[in-house]
Amino acid sequence: MTNDELSDEYDFSQLSGGVQGKYVERYRKGTNLVLLDPDVARAFPNQESVNEALRLLIQISERLRE
Incomplete structure (x- = not known):
């Protein structure tokens, strides 16, 4: 028997x-x-792409509040 x-x-x-x-x-x-819903998962296939998009959204939100 193998392991x-x-x-x-x-x-x-x-x-x-x-x-x-x-x-x-x-x-x-x-x-x-x-x-993620399937349509969103197709647009963002990995955690790096999701994090990049969310960081961009945070930056936009912060600039709009200024």
Whole structure:
């Protein structure tokens, strides 16, 4: 058996009752993770592009308040 194989006694077909997203609210409280709508995600495919756009928006907002 290699290191990345599970032993035969692990039979995942016997598992039931799992709940998807069980801890999602707890996770969101401890992170600043934001889910983008699909159209926005297409325009901003990575965190760098999102941060760049938001920083530009902050600069514009600050200049308009002056």
